[in-house]
Every structure is written in C-alpha cells, then in structure tokens.
Amino acid sequence: MIEVLIAFIVLAVGLGTLMVGITTALRTDARVHNKHILNQIAQSRLEAAGRSAPLKSGRREGRIGRYRWREVVTAVQLGKSTTQDGAATPANMVVPSWVEVVVQDEAGLETKLAALKLASGAAP
Numbered sequence: 328m329i330e331v332l333i334a335f336i337v338l339a340v341g342l343g344t345l346m347v348g349i350t351t352a353l354r355t356d357a358r359v360h361n362k363h364i365l366n367q368i369a370q371s372r373l374e375a376a377g378r379s380a381p382l383k384s385g386r387r388e389g390r391i392g393r394y395r396w397r398e399v400v401t402a403v404q405l406g407k408s409t410t411q412d413g414a415a416t417p418a419n420m421v422v423p424s425w426v427e428v429v430v431q432d433e434a435g436l437e438t439k440l441a442a443l444k445l446a447s448g449a450a451p
Contacts, residue, residue, distance in 0.1 A: 361434075361436060368430045369438050369439070377444045382400050382426070384400050385399075386398070386399050386400075393433050394431065395431050395432075396428060396430045403425050405423060421447055425443055425444075426442055
C-alpha cells in the first residue's frame, strides 16, 4: 500500500514538473511570435520611410492594431554644405537622413530598427 502511495507521489511530482515545462514553453512561444510581429511592423515602417512622404527631420507616431510605432528622422551632415567653388549645395543633391523606428506592444515589449536613408533635395 505504501508503494502505491509513493508511486502516486512520484507521478504527481513528475506531472507537475512536466506542466511547468509546457507552460514555460508556451509562454516563450507566444513572446517569440509577438517579437516577430514587432519586427515585421518595424521593417515595414522603415521601408515606407521616404517613400510614402518626403523625409523630414522630426518625430512621427502612430498605431497599427495593438502596436504603437515611433519614427524619428534626423538629418546627417557628412561634410561641408557648399561645393568646392563656394556655391551652395544644389537642390538635386542626395541628402542622407538617419531613420529610427521603434515598435512597442501593450505589454511593453519593443523592437528598434534604424537605417541611413538617402533622399534627393535640400536638407530637411
């Protein structure tokens, strides 16, 4: 009789440990899935920067479903803004801008992507 009781105790401990492992795996899977969605939104916003509207220095924010995104565009100065003969930079010259996109979910998990984008025209 004691052997059966010990067997049930061992079984209960084993099943409890198994349930903790399964729960942890499911929680991790949900977090990885959420992180994947955050990365997709950030990549999409980064690709759209400068295509849907001209790049302007500043900050833009918005929501996509239950996710919040923030886009910060900063003009980058690579050198002098005049040509060798002292004339002003032409308007058709390529102007670099640093674009940073941060996407955050309701739980506070976030992802951040950044890229150097090139736009034609005067510096923003």
